[in-house]
Amino acid sequence: MPIEKITMPKLGESVTEGTISNWLVAVGDVVNKYDPLAEVMTDKVNAEIPSSFSGKIKELIAEEGQTLDVGEVICTIEVEGDKSQEEQSQEEKTVKKEADVSIQADTSQKTRYSPAVLRLSQEAGIDLALLKGTGAGGRITRKDVQKAISDGVPQVKEEEKAPVNVAVTPPKETVVHSSIQTKAGDKELPITGVRKAIASNMVKSKHEIPHAWTMVEVDVTKLVQYRNKVKDSFKKEEGYNLTFFAFFVKAVARALKEFPEINSTWAGDKIIQKKDINISIAVATEGALFVPVIKNADEKSIKGIAREITELANKARTGKLTIDEMQDGTFTVNNTGSFGSIQSMGIINHPQAAILQVESIVKRPVIKENMIAISDMVNLCMSLDHRVLDGLVCGRFLQRIKEILETTSEETTPIY
Amino acid sequence: MPVISYIDAVTQAIREEMEKDDKVFILGEDVGVKGGVFKATTGLYEQFGAERVIDAPLAESAIAGVGIGAAMYGLKPIAEMQFADFIMPAVNQIVSEAAKVRYRSNNDWTCPIVIRAPYGGGIHGALYHSQSVEAMFANTPGLKIVMPSTPYDVKGLLKAAIQDPDPVLFFEHKRAYRLIKGFVPDEDYVLPIGKADIKREGEDITVITYGLCVHFALQAAEKLAEDGISAHVLDLRTVYPLDKEAIMEAASKTGKVLLITEDNKEGSVISEVAAIIAENCLFDLDAPIMRLAGEDVPAMPYAPTMEKFFLITPEKVETEMRKLAEF
Numbered sequence: 157m158p159i160e161k162i163t164m165p166k167l168g169e170s171v172t173e174g175t176i177s178n179w180l181v182a183v184g185d186v187v188n189k190y191d192p193l194a195e196v197m198t199d200k201v202n203a204e205i206p207s208s209f210s211g212k213i214k215e216l217i218a219e220e221g222q223t224l225d226v227g228e229v230i231c232t233i234e235v236e237g238d239k240s241q242e243e244q245s246q247e248e249k250t251v252k253k254e255a256d257v258s259i260q261a262d263t264s265q266k267t268r269y270s271p272a273v274l275r276l277s278q279e280a281g282i283d284l285a286l287l288k289g290t291g292a293g294g295r296i297t298r299k300d301v302q303k304a305i306s307d308g309v310p311q312v313k314e315e316e317k318a319p320v321n322v323a324v325t326p327p328k329e330t331v332v333h334s335s336i337q338t339k340a341g342d343k344e345l346p347i348t349g350v351r352k353a354i355a356s357n358m359v360k361s362k363h364e365i366p367h368a369w370t371m372v373e374v375d376v377t378k379l380v381q382y383r384n385k386v387k388d389s390f391k392k393e394e395g396y397n398l399t400f401f402a403f404f405v406k407a408v409a410r411a412l413k414e415f416p417e418i419n420s421t422w423a424g425d426k427i428i429q430k431k432d433i434n435i436s437i438a439v440a441t442e443g444a445l446f447v448p449v450i451k452n453a454d455e456k457s458i459k460g461i462a463r464e465i466t467e468l469a470n471k472a473r474t475g476k477l478t479i480d481e482m483q484d485g486t487f488t489v490n491n492t493g494s495f496g497s498i499q500s501m502g503i504i505n506h507p508q509a510a511i512l513q514v515e516s517i518v519k520r521p522v523i524k525e526n527m528i529a530i531s532d533m534v535n536l537c538m539s540l541d542h543r544v545l546d547g548l549v550c551g552r553f554l555q556r557i558k559e560i561l562e563t564t565s566e567e568t569t570p571i572y
Numbered sequence: 573m574p575v576i577s578y579i580d581a582v583t584q585a586i587r588e589e590m591e592k593d594d595k596v597f598i599l600g601e602d603v604g605v606k607g608g609v610f611k612a613t614t615g616l617y618e619q620f621g622a623e624r625v626i627d628a629p630l631a632e633s634a635i636a637g638v639g640i641g642a643a644m645y646g647l648k649p650i651a652e653m654q655f656a657d658f659i660m661p662a663v664n665q666i667v668s669e670a671a672k673v674r675y676r677s678n679n680d681w682t683c684p685i686v687i688r689a690p691y692g693g694g695i696h697g698a699l700y701h702s703q704s705v706e707a708m709f710a711n712t713p714g715l716k717i718v719m720p721s722t723p724y725d726v727k728g729l730l731k732a733a734i735q736d737p738d739p740v741l742f743f744e745h746k747r748a749y750r751l752i753k754g755f756v757p758d759e760d761y762v763l764p765i766g767k768a769d770i771k772r773e774g775e776d777i778t779v780i781t782y783g784l785c786v787h788f789a790l791q792a793a794e795k796l797a798e799d800g801i802s803a804h805v806l807d808l809r810t811v812y813p814l815d816k817e818a819i820m821e822a823a824s825k826t827g828k829v830l831l832i833t834e835d836n837k838e839g840s841v842i843s844e845v846a847a848i849i850a851e852n853c854l855f856d857l858d859a860p861i862m863r864l865a866g867e868d869v870p871a872m873p874y875a876p877t878m879e880k881f882f883l884i885t886p887e888k889v890e891t892e893m894r895k896l897a898e899f
Contacts, residue, residue, distance in 0.1 A: 272827040272858040292899050298827040298858035299776070 158237060160209045161229045164218075167198045167479060174198040175223040175349050176230065185213045193231065194218075197349045201482065202475045211235035223349075265293030272298040280305045350444040361506040365422070368542040369501050372554045373535050376517055379403055379564040380532040386571060394459065398571065401437075401491045402462035404514045407560040408489050409433050409453035409461075415553045419486050421507045422543050436485030436505055437465060439472040446472040447505060449485040458571045489514060493534065502539045509544040512557075513537040534561075573757050579749035581723035581756055582612045582688070585730035586650060588760065590620055593648060596734060599626040599635055600652030600688075609654055610690060610749055636662035636687060640670045640739075643685040648734060656691035656743060657703045670739040671714030686733045690746035691719075692784060692834060693883050697746075699871030704835035709741055710812040710844070716740045716765055717812040721786035723754040725809055728763030736765060745784045752787060766810045768818035774804035777896045778822045780845055781832035782808040785884055789832060792890035801897045811841045816848050823849040827858030828896050834884045837865035859899045864892045 164174050174196040181193050192204040193213075211233040218230040266289055269277075273296055277284050282301060286309050289296040338344055347355070383400060390398040412419045412433045420429040435453040439446045448468035450461060471477045488505040493516035502511040515535040522531045536557060540550050576584070590596045597620075598604075598613055604627035607614030617625040628635045632653055639649035653659045659666075670683045693702035706717050718733055718740060720726045726744070733740035771786055772793055779789040786807045793803035806822040808814065823829045829849060831842035846861045866882055873879050 270827070270858040271855045275855040295899065297899075 157234050159214055160211065160233050160235050162193060162205065162208060162231050162233060164196070164224045164226050164228050164230055165205060166226045167196070167201060167203055173223050173225050176218045176220055177202065178220050179216055180204070181213050181216075181231075183213050183216060187211065187213060187233070201477055201479050203479075205230070207233065209233050209235045261294065262292075263289075263294035265289070265291065265295035268293075268295055270295075270298065273301050276301040276305065282309055348443075350446075354445055357506060358503050361503050365504050365506065366542045367501075367504060367539050368545075368547070368550075369537065369539050370547065370550055370554065371499065371535055371537045372558050373533055374558045374561050375522065375531045376400075376534050376561055376564070377532045379561055380517060382565050382569070385566070390459075390571065394463070396463060396466040398458075398462050399465065400517065401489075401494075401514065402458050402465055403561070403564060403569075404491075405435055405437065405450065405453055405461050405465070405489050406456075406458050407557050407564070408487065408512060409435060409456075410560055411553055411556045412487055413454045414556060415549065417549055418510055418545065418553050420509050420544055421486075422509065422541055423507075427544050430486040432484070432486060434484050434486045436488040436508070437468065438488065438490040439469050441473050446477055446482065447485065447488065448472060448477055448481045449483065451484070458569070488512070492537075493517065499535055500537055502537065504539050504541055508541075510538055510540040510550070513539075573755045575753050576723050576756050577750050578723050578726055578744070578752045578754075579610060579612055581726035582730060582744060583614060583616070584756070585727045585734070586613065587616060587619065589648075589731055589734045590616065590624065593734075595646065596648045596650065597624040597626065597642075598650045598652065599628045599639060601628055601630060601635070601654045603627060603652050608652065610746065612688070612690075612744075612749075613652070632658050632660075632662040633665055636665040636670070636685075639685045639687070640665055640673075640683055643670075643683045643739075644673060644681050648684050648686075650686045650688060650734060653687060653689035655697075655701050655703075655746075656689035656705045657700050659687075659689055659705055662687075663708070666715070666739070666741070667709070667712050671712050674738060675714060682737050683739050684737045685739045686730070686736075686742055687739070688730075688742045688744060690749070691743045692745040692747055693872045693879065694747040694784070696874070696876070696879065697872065698874035698879075701746075702872035704743075704833070704866075706741075706743060706811050707835055707840050710841050712812075714738070715812060716810065717743065718765055718810050719743045719745070719782045720809055721745075721748070721771075721783055721807050722752060723756050725763060725769065725807070727756050728761050729765060729809065731760075732762040732765050735762065740765065743783075748784050748787075752784070763809075766813060766815060768815035768822075769807045769809050770805070770818075770822070771807045772803065772805040774802040774826065776802045776804075776826055777828045777830060777893060778804045778806065778826045779830045779832060779889075779893060780806045780808065780819060780822060780842070782811055782841070783834070785832045785834060785889065788884065788886040788889040789893070791886050792893050795890055796893055796897065801894070803893060803897075808841075808845070814841075814844060814848065816852075819845055819848050820852045823853045823861075824856035827856050828899065829857075829859070830862045830864060830892055830896050832864045832884060832889060832892075834866055836868050837863060838868050840865055859896060862892060862896055864888060 167174060177195045177197045179194045181187055187207045189210045190206045193207050194205050196203055196205050214232040214234045216231045218224055224230060269284060282304050284296055287296050287300055287304055290300055291297040383398060387398045416429050419433055420427050432452055433454040435450045436447045437450060439448060450464050453461060485505065485508065487508055488511040490502055490511060490513045492500045492513045496516055498515045500513045502513045504511050517532050517534045519530055520533045521528050536554060538550060538554060598616060602609055603613045604617040604622060604625045635651050639651035642649045670685055673681045673683045691704050706719060709715055709717055718729050720729050730742060733742050772790055781789055789805045793805055796803055804822060804825055806818060831845050833840045833842045842863055849861055864884060873882055
């Protein structure tokens with residue numbers, strides 16, 4: 157009977173490896189197609205690997221705790237029938253092969269310039285990066301340059317241009333520091349998938365993005381009164397909490413709509429302004445940090461946002477977040493106030509352009525109309541990618557958020 | 573303008589020069605009564621008699637040596653080596669005497685000899701009847717080596733060789749003798765020794781070769797043209813000394829060069845062509861210089877499959893030309 161292979165699936169765009177946390181089947185078990193075979197932990201998410209076939213488990217190749225690259229075989233299954241899928245597809249492939257070869261665009265020689273090409277392009281002042289090579293492996297031939305000289309350099313579409321700076325070497329796993337030694341009594345903690353992902357994302361962000369930082373203080377006395385007034389009835393009616401955080405997310409989403417330049421990303425040779433306003437929110441669990449996304453936050457009511465925050469936070473704490481719920485964020489709002497922080501410098505959630513930290517709301521004496529008053533004050537701290545954004549636009553953006561929040565009251569801002 | 577074969581062009585050139593100049597005479601094995609093993613001298617014995625068409629003994633050093641002596645005394649001998657493979661016993665005469673006498677005597681003596689020899693494979697001749705020997709002579713200043721590809725070039729260049737005041741090795745491709753035909757004008761003409769000839773104008777790739785391979789390249793060029801690839805073909809015609817200007821011009825024209833010889837690859841005539849291009853045309857090159865040549869095995873194999881493996885064929889030429897075009 158043919159043997160089929162189950163491989164480590166690709167559980168997200170940037171996911172390159174996964175760790176088998178535990179096997180749900182044993183050798184000899186009979187499984188149906190789509191039955192879960194194992195639990196796998198990746199950088200982004202914990203998931204189950206479903207069986208692609210019905211049959212009997214022949215061999216468990218990966219061990220629990222073992223980390224495998226995407227595509228590596230984790231186990232084999234004996235299936236009914238006379239040919240494995242692989243054998244069949246290989247037969248089909250050999251038929252298709254010849255056709256495929258010519259279709260695949262090989263560009264390995266794109267930047268290998270012959271002396272003639274270099275000389276001609278320099279004499280004529282032609283940027284070779286703009287030319288399309290017609291030679292083997294996409295090589296730019298002398299004729300290509302001659303054509304460009306006589307016909308002019310083709311205008312390459314923006315998207316087709318190779319990004320120049322994007323290819324910053326992604327920070328590899330931190331080098332093992334042999335000088336750091338464990339002393340008696342010290343505890344060694346293994347780096348889990350999520351911890352590793354956090355580490356690598358933070359290094360990447362700090363390494364690539366020139367961070368700038370700014371802060372405004374906001375008087376949210378009215379907002380606090382408003383929220384305190386409706387929170388109990390809301391809880392009773394909806395079954396979940398109406399947090400301050402929902403108001404902040406809503407205010408940010410509104411301001412982002414007015415300042416699309418903040419809702420953008422650095423792409424090496426260009427800046428991409430995102431149309432959708434998807435707010436990433438940081439959710440801390442014991443030992444890990446997840447950043448689920450409230451999609452199209454500008455289109456949602458405060459209630460809708462409050463509900464999504466509750467759901468996403470619960471899922472994060474129980475490890476049930478899906479890849480889809482963690483993707484496509486365009487701006488991050490971080491509720492650092494929940495730890496009692498009053499000031500913090502966030503690291504931008506790469507590849508977004510900025511992150512906003514909502515600090516603790518504290519009662520403070522403030523001067524109002526030449527009198528000392530007690531106000532509910534909150535600091536909003538923003539880290540920005542200085543390649544994309546400058547102080548002026550960020551200042552205006554924060555001022556707008558401040559304005560929205562300071563005027564938030566029962567009269568101006570409906571919950572529903 | 574009649575169409576004649578490559579070998580007829582040889583005979584015509586010799587006959588016309590012998591008719592014009594009494595000093596011209598032939599010596600070689602079986603060149604007289606038999607008219608040559610390939611019939612290159614057919615009818616000449618009858619026309620000019622035994623004194624001007626001399627059947628020599630089987631001694632190539634003597635054929636060359638007698639010819640050189642006669643030439644130094646003012647005659648214009650055409651010595652024939654029955655096969656280029658047999659020239660080896662005469663190498664000392666040719667290299668040490670004929671090639672050097674003008675230099676050694678400070679122009680007092682010259683040696684206006686032509687040594688003809690059929691060379692090349694493709695006639696199932698195996699090791700003693702297939703060799704290309706030009707590279708052995710191609711670093712001997714004082715010699716000229718002519719290797720024409722068409723009847724027109726044969727006639728014009730052989731006449732030039734006979735009239736030349738210095739020794740000329742004239743190698744004729746034996747497979748081309750009756751395979752290659754072409755127009756040859758009736759009127760008397762000579763072609764300059766030392767000048768290459770553009771056999772086809774092209775824009776995409778340059779093929780530089782000589783002898784029978786010129787025809788392979790031209791055939792392949794026709795096929796490539798159907799696919800929109802335009803090949804430039806330069807026929808060296810004289811392989812020593814080389815026409816450097818023509819080589820540089822042809823190489824620079826397209827920047828992609830394929831050099832072809834049916835001789836063994838290493839140290840062949842095209843190796844020198846490659847060196848000339850490398851020295852002079854670096855900034856015009858768009859591809860590495862390619863060489864298509866016989867394998868570096870000691871001799872032309874006799875087994876047909878092996879002979880085919882060794883020989884340059886039109887298919888091999890086409891394949892390499894396409895590779896270069898795609899680069």
